[in-house]
Amino acid sequence: MLIKTLCLAASQPAPAAADLIERMAVKALREVPGLQQAQVNRVLRHVPTDYIENDRPYSGVVAQADGIDVSVDLHFADATAARQAVESSAWATLMKDIQGVAGVLFALDSEPNVPVALRHGAVNGGFRRWLLLTRKAATREDFRHAWFGRHASLVRNLPLLDGYVQNLVTARYDAAGQPVAYESLPIDGIAEVCFADEAAMNTSYASDARLPLKDDGRELAARVSTVLVQGRVVR
Secondary structure (H helix, E strand, O other): OEEEEEEEEEOOOHHHHHHHHHHHHHHHHHHOOOOOEEEEEEEEEEEOOOOOOOOOOOOOOOHHHHHOOEEEEEEEOOHHHHHHHHOOHHHHHHHHHHHOOEEEEEEEEEEEEEEEOOOHHHHHEEEEEEEEEEEOOOOHHHHHHHHHHHHHHHHOOOOOOOEEEEEEEEEEEOOOOOEOOHHHOOOOEEEEEEEOOHHHHHHHHOOOOHHHHHHHHHHHEEEEEEEEEEEEEEO
């Protein structure tokens, strides 16, 4: 599977923009070739990441990440299906419609890994701690090995967890949809830690299981942008 994630800055109040984009996603599922599922994540707020010390003049992975109001995940069977979709007239229509309510900051292609299966409200989106990660490892493969293995095993120990999704980034695009080099958009992964609600997340993160996870985060990521979102799956 390939997931194409659009990171958007709303040109109107974010809740209203997200509602409109959900309707656009319903239409896109009928018209965009190969599109299997969409998820619209409404940003509740950006939060500090407590285990990263940044030496950059902004808090996140890239400056644009601080402006995300809505993200949209578009699911395709593989990279070929995604490429064919992007080349279609229906895709052009979708992007034009989205840009009427939100500007594209950047986009990412990724391959998903699900160490903890989704359950309860997370099946249909739900509340998530959504993180963009810039690797500390020298190579993508070293990062993948540590993230999918060691780090995932620690996340599994969190209480009240309703799912954990790791999206390993394979391609990056600028606001115009043009491919860019890693150096221009150094984002290696998107992590989604799912809970029933924010209270459940706070209880989970206050547990002893959080301590080794926090320490491992220092080893895994050089920079992190952390956002709390409320997602809704459109099928």
